[in-house]
Amino acid sequence: MGNPPAVLLDATSLPPSWGGVARYIEGLLGGLDELGVAIDVVAKPADVARLRENAPGHRYHASPGGVAKRPIRFAWEQLGLPRLARRLGVDLIHSPHYTFPLSTRMPSVVTVHDATFFTDPGAHSRLKRTFFTWWTRRAGRSAGALVAPSQATADAVRSRVQVAHAGITVAYLGVDAARFHRPTREEITGFAREHGFGQGWIAFLGTIEPRKNVANLLRAHAELRVRRAARDLPTPQLAISGSRGWDSEAGALLDASTPAAGVTELGYLPVDELRSLLGGATVVVYPSLGEGFGLPVLEAMATGGTVLTTRRLSIPEVGGDAVAYAEPDAAAIRDALDALLDDPAERERLAAAAVERAATFTWRRCAEQHLEAYQSARAAR
Structure with missing residues (x-):
């Protein structure tokens, strides 16, 4: 695969409950750590210590404290995140939860977790449906590569979104065996x-x-x-x-x-x-x-x-x-x-x-598939 790209992963979307996308980001960073691949990670100040404890091999950066408020996070994502990426000299930005900076010429890898906004729109609130369908379509047109957690999601996105550049990489999620194993x-x-x-x-x-x-x-x-x-x-x-x-x-x-x-x-x-x-x-x-x-x-x-x-x-x-x-x-x-x-x-x-x-769904394998997406985005540039 050659030298992996220099990546800045934007973890500022971690929810306070540490559910959902947090389990994905934690698992991915742990898988990359296991592979010996270090990337740059930016997160809210309150989240940095836990991420570092889980995957200490990466380089962590604290975002401004105001990013904990959602409107400020979106504004910082568009302006502050590209500036940080340029300062760090990375090759690309990984945005792991739909939204990504629109104003930078640096390639982005965007994770699209779900396509039910298209396949079953009635199962979502109108605001949520509108928000995520808009960002998914924009990611398809503009991102260097998309990542989807299943073939079904990738196929549903392809059938409804014009996907340019390096296309969609399927990266199955893993399971944290330290937490999820047979209980005593x-x-x-x-x-x-x-x-x-x-x-x-x-x-x-x-x-x-x-x-x-x-x-x-x-x-x-x-x-x-x-x-x-x-x-x-x-x-x-x-x-x-x-x-x-x-x-x-x-x-x-x-x-x-x-x-x-x-x-x-x-x-x-x-x-x-x-x-x-x-x-x-x-x-x-x-x-x-x-x-x-x-x-x-x-x-x-x-x-x-x-x-x-x-x-x-x-x-x-x-x-x-x-x-x-x-x-x-x-x-x-x-x-x-x-x-x-x-x-x-x-x-x-x-x-x-x-x-x-x-046991066949590991974060190490998920990380390997993300590295393929990173390479594709860098090549598409």
């Missing part, structure tokens, strides 16, 4: 005791927004309780973990639910508790209507979770034959859950296959 029996027991899950639980992890399909999951679980009670069979509690988004329908159903009704809303759990939530669950359900990648599916697989999900967009690229699938309507989710609860041997088979498959 003690961890599972402690988690169950803390949350009152005496007879096990069915887990969901993700932001509660329309495309995550939580409303149908709640309906499926309610119907499942009635069906199994008629056969004198227990139904595990449904444990919903994640922040509330703009899904008013799911929000109303959650507001009406209680542990006595079989539903517990856990909110946003610390990342170190997630392996117990996922790996200790009887089943992990991720009934999404479409994903750019589906990182919660991969993380659940790595913990030895038995995963039930859908075949929409990128998810089969992640789950392969190591997860169970259902259509996203409530009846299909209910029936698939019922079958899995009645078949412990199948749950064990899927859990073992999931751990094996998850």
